[in-house]
Structure formats: structure tokens, C-alpha cells
Amino acid sequence: MAKTSATISGELDGALLAYFQPEYSINQQKIVGIEALARMRDPSGQILSPDSFIPFLDMDERRELSRLMLVAGLQVLESLDAKGIFLNLSFNVDPDFMVDHDCATCFTGTMATSPIAPARIFLELLESGDFLNRNIAKERLLALRATGVRIALDDVGSAYSSLLRMKDLPIDKIKLDQGFIRDLCAQPKNLAFVQSIQLLANALNAELVIEGVETLSILDAMRALRLDHVQGYAIARPMPADVLLTMLQSDYIMPEGTASHPATLLGAYAAHLLRRPLMDALRRGWIDVSLAIEPPPCPLVTYLHEHGAPPDHPLLLAHARLRQAKSDPGQGYLDQALTRIEAEIQELVREAILFESDR
Numbered sequence: 001m002a003k004t005s006a007t008i009s010g011e012l013d014g015a016l017l018a019y020f021q022p023e024y025s026i027n028q029q030k031i032v033g034i035e036a037l038a039r040m041r042d043p044s045g046q047i048l049s050p051d052s053f054i055p056f057l058d059m060d061e062r063r064e065l066s067r068l069m070l071v072a073g074l075q076v077l078e079s080l081d082a083k084g085i086f087l088n089l090s091f092n093v094d095p096d097f098m099v100d101h102d103c104a105t106c107f108t109g110t111m112a113t114s115p116i117a118p119a120r121i122f123l124e125l126l127e128s129g130d131f132l133n134r135n136i137a138k139e140r141l142l143a144l145r146a147t148g149v150r151i152a153l154d155d156v157g158s159a160y161s162s163l164l165r166m167k168d169l170p171i172d173k174i175k176l177d178q179g180f181i182r183d184l185c186a187q188p189k190n191l192a193f194v195q196s197i198q199l200l201a202n203a204l205n206a207e208l209v210i211e212g213v214e215t216l217s218i219l220d221a222m223r224a225l226r227l228d229h230v231q232g233y234a235i236a237r238p239m240p241a242d243v244l245l246t247m248l249q250s251d252y253i254m255p256e257g258t259a260s261h262p263a264t265l266l267g268a269y270a271a272h273l274l275r276r277p278l279m280d281a282l283r284r285g286w287i288d289v290s291l292a293i294e295p296p297p298c299p300l301v302t303y304l305h306e307h308g309a310p311p312d313h314p315l316l317l318a319h320a321r322l323r324q325a326k327s328d329p330g331q332g333y334l335d336q337a338l339t340r341i342e343a344e345i346q347e348l349v350r351e352a353i354l355f356e357s358d359r
Contacts, residue, residue, distance in 0.1 A: 015041045016065075018072035019238035022247075023090070023209060023231045026223050031248065033088035033122075035231070036073035037238050038065055062094045063101065067110055070121070074114045076241050081116075085248050090122040090152060090173075098125070098136075104143040111147075118148030122173055126154050138169055145170045152209075156197065166204060174201045178212030181232070184266060185217055185353045189346055191225065191270050198227060217353070220267030224299070225274055261299075265356065268303035269349045275299075276342075300345075315352065318345045 017040065023033040040048040057065065073089040080087055093103065103123075111118055123144060141151055152173035153166070176197055180190045194210070201208035213219050213232030222230050236247065262268045275298065301319055309316060322341045 016068065017041060017047070017240070018069055019240060020073070020076060020244045021231060021238040022236045022244070023088075023229055024235045025228055026230060027228045031087065031235075031252065032229070033090060034073070034076065034244065035090040035124075035238075036069040036076075037092075038069055039238075059094070059097060063097050063106070066091060066093045066097070067106065070107075070110055072241070073121075074111075074116050076244070077116050077120065078114070079241075079245065080248065083245075083249065086120075088120045088122060089116075090124050092124045092126075092154065095125050098140050102143075103140060104147050107144065107149055108147050119150065121149045122152040123149050124152040124154045124175065141170050166200070171204055171206050173207045173209060174204070175209045175211050175231075178232075181210060181212035181218060182214060184221060185215070186350065188266060188269055188349050188353070191221060191273055194222075194227070195225060195273065198225070217264040217266040220262050220264040221270035224262045224267040224270035262303060265303060265349060265353055268300045269346075271299035272345075300349075315345065315348050318348060 016038065019037045019039050020034040021037060022031040023035065024030070025032045038050050038054070040053045042048055054062065054065070069091045070089075073091055077087060077089055097103065107118075107123070111121075145151060150172035151170055152175055153169075153171050154175045155177040156174050174197065176194065180193055184190055198208055207229060208227065209229040209231055210222050210227055211231050213222060213230040213234045215234055218232070219230065219234045239247070262271050298319065301316065304313060304316055318341060322338065322345065325337050325341060
């Protein structure tokens with residue numbers, strides 16, 4: 001495909017389009033932000049994703065593309081503000097651009113003509129690449145932070161080298177890579193990784209956003225894990241500004257399910273995982289049992305009973321062995337036994353979910 005610099009201009013017109021994808025807060029039960037995403041219309045009228053044209057842009061064109069997405073997003077926020085709908089905005093910046101340019105000056109120059117407060121803007125940087133590992137990264141990010149903008153790290157988990165640097169960088173938001181989320185039904189073990197990233201975000205005092213929430217089961221699992229901010233097709237697909245405005249002005253109702261009462265097997269398993277640290281703490285005596293409140297029945301068992309599982313259902317039998325192992329202080333190699341049974345439950349959940357999806 002030929003370069004598209006002719007379409008990158010000071011106006012959002014011609015082939016370049018700005019789409020917006022909502023970010024939803026489960027706790028607040030409302031949309032709290034939007035992400036500006038670049039799209040391109042080819043001569044046949046087909047809408048192209050960024051992967052189809054961004055690789056063909058040089059650094060100056062990519063910088064201009066980021067600026068145009070920010071301008072488009074600011075215009076949408078102004079329109080929404082006028083209607084009493086106040087959201088945050090995220091937009092992407094190429095990390096390589098951060099090395100050779102004064103991003104802080106570029107940002108303040110673009111914001112100068114907008115009434116939107118910089119604190120409502122999240123500048124997203126990809127975790128991949130080596131920018132975050134350079135000495136200049138902290139300096140550039142602090143300079144941006146000084147303008148009032150907030151910093152988001154995108155696709156966390158797609159690389160590992162920057163994890164060691166995160167503790168030293170001024171990060172306000174972490175967006176988990178979609179690869180850990182989209183295949184949760186086939187790989188429920190990834191829920192443990194999601195929990196670990198939540199702990200990391202808490203330690204960094206950063207907001208965690210879960211991307212790739214594309215099914216009701218995954219949304220249910222995120223809710224069961226007490227995660228808040230989610231983004232993906234289960235909430236809404238990227239859309240033009242006028243479609244976004246119509247959506248936000250309508251009565252938007254989230255799918256069923258609550259954190260205490262999951263609506264899907266994946267959600268019930270996620271709620272089961274959430275209880276494990278408490279159960280282990282009680283078993284090991286780290287919590288005074290006389291002071292502990294009796295925990296409610298396991299959500300996974302409750303889900304199975306409510307959906308008519310027979311007493312000899314493999315998951316119920318495995319869970320019974322798990323309870324027996326935890327209550328037997330004389331059992332040798334207890335931790336290994338619990339790990340083995342938990343792995344069995346995880347595999348049974350995976351098989352049951354795949355079986356349901358094939359029906």
C-alpha cells in the first residue's frame with residue numbers, strides 16, 4: 001500500500017476518520033471515557049483498521065495523526081460537555097516520537113484553544129518497544145505530567161522488559177493487553193494473571209483498564225474479580241462521533257450479572273479464585289478463625305447447583321475433594337494436593353465452557 005501522507009492534514013476529512021470506543025466503569029455503572037482511534041476509508045469505501053495504514057506512515061505523519069486524534073477527541077468532549085455528559089479521553093502516541101520531540105510543547109500547543117482540562121486526557125503509550133527502558137523516558141513523562149495530562153501504559157503484558165521500570169515511571173493508568181482477555185474461555189488460567197496485574201496496578205496507585213472484553217462471559221468474570229474499568233465489544237465497538245453521541249443520550253443498560261452472583265460459569269470460576277487468598281489465610285492461621293466472618297458458599301458451587309448440576313458433576317466432586325483437603329490438617333504435602341486439585345478444577349471449567357460454546 002502506498003504512503004498516505006496526502007490524507008494526513010490539519011483537518012479530519014477525506015480518507016482519515018476518527019472513531020471512538022467507550023470505556024465503562026462497572027462500579028459506577030456508566031461510561032466514563034472514550035478512546036480516539038484512527039480509521040481510514042479506502043477508495044472502495046471500506047473502513048481500514050490502523051494496522052492497514054499506520055506502518056506506512058513516517059514519524060512526522062504519525063505525530064500528525066496523534067495530534068488529529070486529540071483534536072477530534074477534544075471536539076467530541078466539548079459537544080458532550082454541552083449536553084451535560086462529562087467523559088475522559090484517551091489517545092495514542094508513538095513511543096519513538098517521545099524520544100526525539102518535545103511532546104509536552106506539542107500537547108500544550110494543541111490544548112491551548114480547547115476549554116477541556118488537561119487532567120481529563122490520557123496519553124497512551126505502548127509497552128512494547130524500548131522507550132520505557134531509556135533513561136530519557138522518566139524525564140519526558142514527567143514533563144508531560146507537568147502539563148496536567150495523565151499517562152496510560154497500553155498493551156501491558158505484551159512485553160516484559162518494562163515491568164521492572166514501571167515502579168520508577170509516572171504512570172496513571174495501565175491497560176492490560178487484549179491477548180490475556182480474549183481467550184479467557186479457552187484459557188481460564190489467565191484469570192490469575194489478571195489478578196496479578198490488578199495487584200501491580202494497586203501498588204503503583206494506577207487505574208487498571210481491561211481491554212478485549214468481547215463476550216458477556218468475560219465481562220461477568222471481570223465483574224466477579226471486582227475489576228472496575230473495562231473496554232471491548234461486550235460494551236461497545238468503536239464508532240463515529242455521531243453514533244457515540246446517540247448511544248450516550250440513550251438509556252444504556254449493561255448485561256446481567258453481579259459481583260456477588262455471577263451469571264456465567266467463567267464468572268463463577270473467577271469469583272471462586274477471588275476467595276482463594278482468604279481461604280488460604282484461614283487455613284494457615286494467618287487470620288484468627290474466631291474473629292473471621294463465616295464466608296458464604298463458594299460461587300462456583302452455587303452456580304452449578306442453580307443450573308441443575310447433578311451431585312456427581314465432576315466439578316462438584318473436585319470441589320468436595322478441595323474442601324476435604326483444606327479441612328484435613330494431618331494430610332501430608334497439603335499445598336501440593338491443593339495445587340493439583342485447583343488445576344483439575346481449572347481444566348474442568350475450561351472443558352465445560354468449551355462444551356457449552358459448542359452446543
